[in-house]
Amino acid sequence: MALALDGGHPVRRHxxxxxPYHDDTERAALIRAVDQGQWWRVGGxxxxxxxxxxxxxxxxxxxxxxxxxxxxxxxxxxxxxQPGDEVIVPAFTFISTSIAVxxxxxxxxxxxxxxxxxxxxxxxxxxxxxxxxxxVIPVHMAGHVADMDAIGTWAARHDIVVFQxxxxxxxxxxxxxxxxxxxxxxxxxxxxxxxxxxGEGGALLLPSxxxxxxxxxxxxxxRPIGDTSYEHLTPSSNYRMTEFAGAVLRAQLGRxxxxxxxxxxxxxxxxxxLREIPGVLPQGRDPRCELNPHYMAMAALDPxxxxxxxxxxxxxxxxxxxxxxxxxxxxxxxTKAHEALRGNGLPDTAELAERNPVSEHLGAHGFxxxxxxxxxxxxxxxxxxxxxxxxxxxxxxxxRSA
Numbered sequence: 556m557a558l559a560l561d562g563g564h565p566v567r568r569h570x571x572x573x574x575p576y577h578d579d580t581e582r583a584a585l586i587r588a589v590d591q592g593q594w595w596r597v598g599g600x601x602x603x604x605x606x607x608x609x610x611x612x613x614x615x616x617x618x619x620x621x622x623x624x625x626x627x628x629x630x631x632x633x634x635x636x637q638p639g640d641e642v643i644v645p646a647f648t649f650i651s652t653s654i655a656v657x658x659x660x661x662x663x664x665x666x667x668x669x670x671x672x673x674x675x676x677x678x679x680x681x682x683x684x685x686x687x688x689x690x691v692i693p694v695h696m697a698g699h700v701a702d703m704d705a706i707g708t709w710a711a712r713h714d715i716v717v718f719q720x721x722x723x724x725x726x727x728x729x730x731x732x733x734x735x736x737x738x739x740x741x742x743x744x745x746x747x748x749x750x751x752x753x754g755e756g757g758a759l760l761l762p763s764x765x766x767x768x769x770x771x772x773x774x775x776x777x778r779p780i781g782d783t784s785y786e787h788l789t790p791s792s793n794y795r796m797t798e799f800a801g802a803v804l805r806a807q808l809g810r811x812x813x814x815x816x817x818x819x820x821x822x823x824x825x826x827x828x829l830r831e832i833p834g835v836l837p838q839g840r841d842p843r844c845e846l847n848p849h850y851m852a853m854a855a856l857d858p859x860x861x862x863x864x865x866x867x868x869x870x871x872x873x874x875x876x877x878x879x880x881x882x883x884x885x886x887x888x889x890t891k892a893h894e895a896l897r898g899n900g901l902p903d904t905a906e907l908a909e910r911n912p913v914s915e916h917l918g919a920h921g922f923x924x925x926x927x928x929x930x931x932x933x934x935x936x937x938x939x940x941x942x943x944x945x946x947x948x949x950x951x952x953x954x955r956s957a
Contacts, residue, residue, distance in 0.1 A: 559872070559875040565875060574930075584802035589799075605619060617760055620758060627692075629759055630742055633740065637661075639660070640661045645665070652694055654892055661689070673697065675706065691716070695719065698847045707737065726815045726846060756796055772788050825852060836854060882921075
């Protein structure tokens with residue numbers, strides 16, 4: 556059975572459910588935003604309504620912003636991060652988690668992740684803590700909530716602030732608690748591929764309403780709510796969302812619960828099928844993560860079962876088979892963005908790689924599938940597993956005959 560990459564017949568001849576999903580709800584929302592005659596949040600009502608609805612859903616006070624990276628930057632500004640302050644971040648995460656720290660003048664310190672959940676490993680925290688450690692940012696990777704119990708206990712013991720990167724975790728639940736129930740700041744993203752989207756957008760979730768006014772000013776060039784005299788209280792930037800994005804996000808939020816339930820159900824089917832393929836290990840689950848919205852369907856290859864197999868070639872072959880597959884993020888310390896920190900006396904790439912073996916493995920051998928594969932049917936999940944098995948089998952056959 557030849558690979559589609561080599562001219563064979565692909566496993567999939569029709570596409571998975573489209574993303575972003577939209578219908579007349581978004582159309583009506585956009586018309587509503589246009590007709591109100593105010594297209595930015597000062598004077599409009601869509602963003603303030605969305606903030607209230609999103610905050611009620613996640614347990615906290617919401618400030619809508621331009622994107623998830625800006626939500627991280629704004630949160631660090633709100634926490635008072637100073638140049639030279641160290642912030643612990645997972646070594647395996649999208650680069651925004653690390654870059655936001657750099658842009659705030661801080662030093663991101665990568666630590667390894669758990670081999671089952673792919674989230675920050677609490678056992679790795681003590682080894683990197685210094686007198687300059689100010690914040691730890693657990694990332695809820697692919698929607699799986701990090702071990703907030705252990706991370707929160709450790710941070711409280713050392714007077715370190717926890718700031719959740721929840722860009723993948725819309726609607727997630729850990730031990731009965733929503734993202735906003737942990738008493739910390741949390742940053743969300745509404746980028747085009749996210750679990751709910753307006754093309755771009757983000758939100759900073761505050762644990763209470765007490766600091767909303769300050770956060771609002773800092774996201775609006777330092778101007779407080781209702782300012783008419785150009786009173787710029789802080790040298791902050793402009794992170795204001797448009798009313799159009801707010802309107803679309805209200806529609807997207809309205810179907811989040813149903814889509815999360817569907818992804819949870821399909822992931823059980825897909826992960827079970829992937830585990831039947833020798834040398835393929837999907838992302839695991841801590842039972843305390845009661846709801847994982849599955850922003851990504853993630854898995855990694857066991858190099859001992861597939862010696863010499865090129866992960867990048869596997870992904871290209873899966874795409875040719877009709878599967879929306881992607882390579883994993885590289886560890887943050889393997890990016891040119893992180894190289895700018897070398898003057899701060901941080902370890903070099905080789906030392907960081909030795910300290911972070913799980914992140915090294917996931918970066919080199921992991922892949923992920925767009926969450927729209929989980930919005931389809933069990934038959935769609937079967938096609939994914941069939942394509943993975945086909946690609947690995949055919950590539951192994953090529954190596955044997957070479």
